[in-house]
Amino acid sequence: MTGTVTASAGTTAPAGAARERPRGLRSPRTRERALELAFLAPAALYLLLFFAYPVGKNVVMSFQEYTTRTFFTGEAPWVGLDNYAAVLGSSLFTQALLNTVLFTVGSILGQFVLGLAIAVFFQRRFPLSGLLRSLLLLPWLVPLIVTSAVWRWMLDQDNGVINRAIGALPLLDARPGWLTSTSLALLAVVVVNIWIGIPFNTTILYGGLQEIPEELYEAGSLDGATGWTAFRHITWPLLRPVVTVVLVLGVVYTLKVLDIILGLTGGGPANATQTLSTQSYELSFRQFDFGQGAALGNVLIVISLVFAVVYLRANRRAVDE
Amino acid sequence: MVRRGTSRRTLAAALALGVPLALAGCGGDEAGGGSGGDGGAVDSLRVLDYYNNEPDNTFYQDVIDACGEGAGITIERQSVPGGDLISTVLQQSSSRTLPDVLMLDNPDLQQIAESGALAPLGDFGLTADGYADGVVQASSYEGELYGLQPVTNTIALFYNETLLAEAGVAPPTTWDELESAAAALTTGDQYGLAFSAINTYEGTWQFLPFMWSNGGDESDIATPETAEALQLWVDLVQSGSASQSVVNWSQADVNDQFAAGNAAMQVNGHWQFPVLDDTEGLEYGVVQIPAPSAGETVVAPFGGETWTVPQTGDADRQAAAAELVECITSDENMTMLATQRGTVPTKPELVDDVVAETPAIEPFAQQLPDLRSRTGELGAEWPTAATAIYTAVQDALVNGTAPAEALAAAQSGS
Numbered sequence A: 001m002t003g004t005v006t007a008s009a010g011t012t013a014p015a016g017a018a019r020e021r022p023r024g025l026r027s028p029r030t031r032e033r034a035l036e037l038a039f040l041a042p043a044a045l046y047l048l049l050f051f052a053y054p055v056g057k058n059v060v061m062s063f064q065e066y067t068t069r070t071f072f073t074g075e076a077p078w079v080g081l082d083n084y085a086a087v088l089g090s091s092l093f094t095q096a097l098l099n100t101v102l103f104t105v106g107s108i109l110g111q112f113v114l115g116l117a118i119a120v121f122f123q124r125r126f127p128l129s130g131l132l133r134s135l136l137l138l139p140w141l142v143p144l145i146v147t148s149a150v151w152r153w154m155l156d157q158d159n160g161v162i163n164r165a166i167g168a169l170p171l172l173d174a175r176p177g178w179l180t181s182t183s184l185a186l187l188a189v190v191v192v193n194i195w196i197g198i199p200f201n202t203t204i205l206y207g208g209l210q211e212i213p214e215e216l217y218e219a220g221s222l223d224g225a226t227g228w229t230a231f232r233h234i235t236w237p238l239l240r241p242v243v244t245v246v247l248v249l250g251v252v253y254t255l256k257v258l259d260i261i262l263g264l265t266g267g268g269p270a271n272a273t274q275t276l277s278t279q280s281y282e283l284s285f286r287q288f289d290f291g292q293g294a295a296l297g298n299v300l301i302v303i304s305l306v307f308a309v310v311y312l313r314a315n316r317r318a319v320d321e
Numbered sequence B: 001m002v003r004r005g006t007s008r009r010t011l012a013a014a015l016a017l018g019v020p021l022a023l024a025g026c027g028g029d030e031a032g033g034g035s036g037g038d039g040g041a042v043d044s045l046r047v048l049d050y051y052n053n054e055p056d057n058t059f060y061q062d063v064i065d066a067c068g069e070g071a072g073i074t075i076e077r078q079s080v081p082g083g084d085l086i087s088t089v090l091q092q093s094s095s096r097t098l099p100d101v102l103m104l105d106n107p108d109l110q111q112i113a114e115s116g117a118l119a120p121l122g123d124f125g126l127t128a129d130g131y132a133d134g135v136v137q138a139s140s141y142e143g144e145l146y147g148l149q150p151v152t153n154t155i156a157l158f159y160n161e162t163l164l165a166e167a168g169v170a171p172p173t174t175w176d177e178l179e180s181a182a183a184a185l186t187t188g189d190q191y192g193l194a195f196s197a198i199n200t201y202e203g204t205w206q207f208l209p210f211m212w213s214n215g216g217d218e219s220d221i222a223t224p225e226t227a228e229a230l231q232l233w234v235d236l237v238q239s240g241s242a243s244q245s246v247v248n249w250s251q252a253d254v255n256d257q258f259a260a261g262n263a264a265m266q267v268n269g270h271w272q273f274p275v276l277d278d279t280e281g282l283e284y285g286v287v288q289i290p291a292p293s294a295g296e297t298v299v300a301p302f303g304g305e306t307w308t309v310p311q312t313g314d315a316d317r318q319a320a321a322a323e324l325v326e327c328i329t330s331d332e333n334m335t336m337l338a339t340q341r342g343t344v345p346t347k348p349e350l351v352d353d354v355v356a357e358t359p360a361i362e363p364f365a366q367q368l369p370d371l372r373s374r375t376g377e378l379g380a381e382w383p384t385a386a387t388a389i390y391t392a393v394q395d396a397l398v399n400g401t402a403p404a405e406a407l408a409a410a411q412s413g414s
Helices: A002-011 A015-020 A028-061 A068-073 A082-089 A091-121 A129-135 A144-154 A161-168 A182-211 A214-222 A227-255 A259-264 A276-286 A290-320 B002-028 B056-071 B082-094 B106-114 B133-138 B161-167 B175-184 B201-213 B224-238 B244-248 B251-259 B270-277 B315-328 B331-341 B348-357 B359-365 B379-399 B403-413
Strands: B044-049 B074-079 B101-105 B155-160 B191-194 B263-269 B284-287 B305-308
Touching: A028 A290, A068 B082, A068 B106, A082 A091, A082 A290, A091 A182, A091 A227, A091 A276, A144 A161, A144 A182, A144 A259, A182 A227, A182 A259, A214 A227, A227 A290, A259 A276, A276 A290, B044 B056, B044 B082, B044 B315, B056 B074, B056 B315, B056 B331, B082 B101, B082 B106, B101 B106, B101 B315, B106 B133, B106 B305, B106 B379, B155 B161, B155 B201, B155 B270, B155 B359, B161 B263, B175 B191, B175 B224, B175 B263, B191 B251, B201 B224, B201 B379, B224 B379, B224 B403, B244 B379, B251 B263, B251 B270, B263 B270, B270 B359, B284 B359, B305 B315, B331 B348, B348 B359, B379 B403
Parallel strands: B044 B074, B044 B101, B191 B263
Antiparallel strands: B101 B305, B155 B263, B155 B284
């Protein structure tokens, strides 16, 4: 930062000052500045090309009637806020928004609680704990399309292993339609997403736990703080910065989940698992209404952005501390 | 030092210039392969289709190569996976790199024709004489013919011969018979019937023969006729004759259930023959989709791909491309493709020959004169109606909404 400031001060310096360094290009300051710009250029170019352009294009698109026709004619008439009105006014929007909230909150809650419990559990050393901990990463390593195909199979109402197991229990004659009933489908999708998310939460939280000095627990135990009390008064306060990061990143990752839902239910049955991201995909790539798809995508970006800002602020506070 | 500084700046400039150039390069290759751009003789043509799986890949490669050879033209054929075709076409139409001959799934033709990317085949003297009416409708947009479709497919009722014989049930021909047969065939873990009511166009496609045969129409689905058809599906699922899972099954899933013996009957198409023939111990037969009541005509939708000539802006190449399309859809090739692929030729006069060679195709071929195009009535608006139909079907099957209400809600919501 300081380098940039001095360099720009150099260029805007009065003519008198410039005469003292007559050969402009060769002066060390200018060269330093050029060097800085050269270092900045790749990153700036990358950001412009792969972030600013797509996002900008998406925003522009959401104000246009952008359909299959547009691709050939290049004509995309401006329609003002029509796309937003259509998307936000659709009866599906409220349901998709509610599903997105339930899906995100449910997933995060489950992932975090189970992830934290497992991380705390693995803080103790016991035989094979290292091996078990690496096995826990498995859900993270399996491709999502495979995950959803296998889970879809297991959750099948008639022949899935889960319902077969339930059927084998005595006194229970039920075959829950995990993916076929509106009341269970969202729950099933959330459960699968929790399973996928546990390794991420465990890994980060375990890392955070390792940072907490052992002496604190020793000192605490002298004062009688063990077990839950130790967790409540030592672990939790010291883990707080890591928790914020995990939660905020988790929310952003979960909001945009698309493949798992598409693989498990395709947003069905009867839109019971339709979220903003699946609905946006549906509009753009099944109905080819790219304008409306972009509008809904932007709504999703804004929601994610809110959490991204929370994350940045939390992060800055952590650094300041 | 100075030298190094300069060269670095040159590099940055080159990068800044190079990126847009490289991007333009992706889309700049207007005429594509071949050298026909300057009005000379056309010596090669680019063809795009989605037959990337065997054996279809080879069947079409042979037909297209033979046609090219006959005209003294080299063919550069590209096959993409089915799901990628439309996105490939959209990319190519925005970068003006459309192929000379383009294959499209028939319900997509009107949307692409609407964009102006296709040339009317009438300009090259091609007509659709002798084709089944529905097929011509699907390949036309605003009265002009844009594609020719050599073979078609549709859906019918498959039944497991062993299971039906055991239960002493005859293949059903009416809705009443379908319901009672399905009920009689439902025992233990085995369902009487399987069909696809998934929330995609596939679900709509399977519902259409029931809706259309009963007099329903896609322009307004909130009618008693369509509600009756939906009621049939609801009854089948609620009585337990068909699994609740139909709302999640694609047609491939339905076929798996049938092949595994989990369902005694299924609604499916003849492209499933290879899978079923490979299933050991499975004896199956095929009949038409049951009619609402005895003697009524069954109106089924048809699938299959149509061959078009995109607007590439080069008259010579387009004329050569039209000749290639004409050759692919010639009577001989039509018969050959139909026999090889187990599909129905789109000219009714050729049906008898094909059925004589592949008898299994008969229940499908019977429906040819009455086959109805999905886009014939609504054209480019079809996707909206198709979405409304599967939405209503799911609403009725999953939420238990009364069919009439579900259809009315979907009709107004779209």
